[in-house]
Amino acid sequence: MEEILEQANKLQNELTEIRHHIHRHPELGLETVKTADFVIEKLKDMGYEPKRIGGNGVIATVGKQTGKCFLIRGDMDALPIEEQADVDYKSEVPGRMHACGHDMHTTMLLGAAKLLKENEEQINGIVKLLFQPGEEIMNGAKSMIEAGVLENPKVDGAFMFHVVSGFPVPTGNIICPEPGNRASSNDAFEIHIQGKGGHGAMPEKSVDPINVAVKVYEAIQAMQCRELPSSQDVTISLCQIEAGSAFNIIPDTAIMRGTLRTFDESTRNYVLKRMAELADGIATLYHASATANSTEGSPTFHVDGSVVIPVRKALEKVFGDTVVDFEQAIGVKSMPGSEDFAYIAQKVPGAFFFISSGNSEDGYKYSMHHPKVRCSDEILYRGAAAYAIAAMAWLDHNN
Ligand SMILES: [Zn+2]
């Protein structure tokens, strides 16, 4: 496996060029049309037979015809942000930027594709490469599953990298989480309260939806601290309340919107069910009516020991003490935010690792989603090698 890192090192200039090209041409959501075309062209040059999946996703396989199959993913989509980073390969598309480093992931996975092809004889099974759109809108992985990414050949395990800048972690360090639920679920919810509008001077002739909204707000907070065990990490934030148009008109409706994050699927389901019950019950009590809806975001991300342990061991052999603990490096046990690869990790054992793309103590002070965030090109060959090693090591361990 050590030779793979040496081979990767020789690809560094090529990977830097690829990354700058992708960075200059960011695309959003599921519409990664040109990025997918670019990836397909590169894969064909390497001798692959890539296929489009679910619109603008790309898959390709390498290795043997039989045995277990391990999926490695790089996401390709950018964000609707105007780039302010001080780099000479700035986004050429106004209002769009690769501010989450998915240009890095796509490049590293292309690097891994080349390394795996060069070492195809030594692959103990099948590696499936997935270049995925739509991560930022939290439905890319889901649409890939619906399009059959986990079948033909059937996938037995899965892995992804995410770059991270702006933390005091040496650039290039590989950051491994402990097994467990390591990224929260992410649901948006909306409660619609229907009252009866009227004159502010005659409340007795109206049903005030603001009155109901206030009580629903309190009941949700009380539910969180009275009905859930203290061991549950749950965040419920009601971030928007819309009601009323003037100081003397009782409005007809009130709309409340918020976000729910949990680390446990049963807690997630319980909270969504209880929010609807509380809203309905309280509204009825005050002669109003209420409906609650949630837009499903990604589920909790379960990092599986059967992936994380053999992959970490193999990476430590090659990368030594630059492989570090997630909690020590990032300061928390779990990923801040959510990750749509969780959909795949719900279906097959999966894991994510981070790789530091810029130490905050070396001038990389902005983190992901910031208009000035930068990612160091230096780490591209390491990420490419690590992706390839992760896949080969998991297959060696399981075939
Ligand atoms: Zn992001």
Ligand SMILES: [Zn+2]
């Ligand atoms: Zn991201």
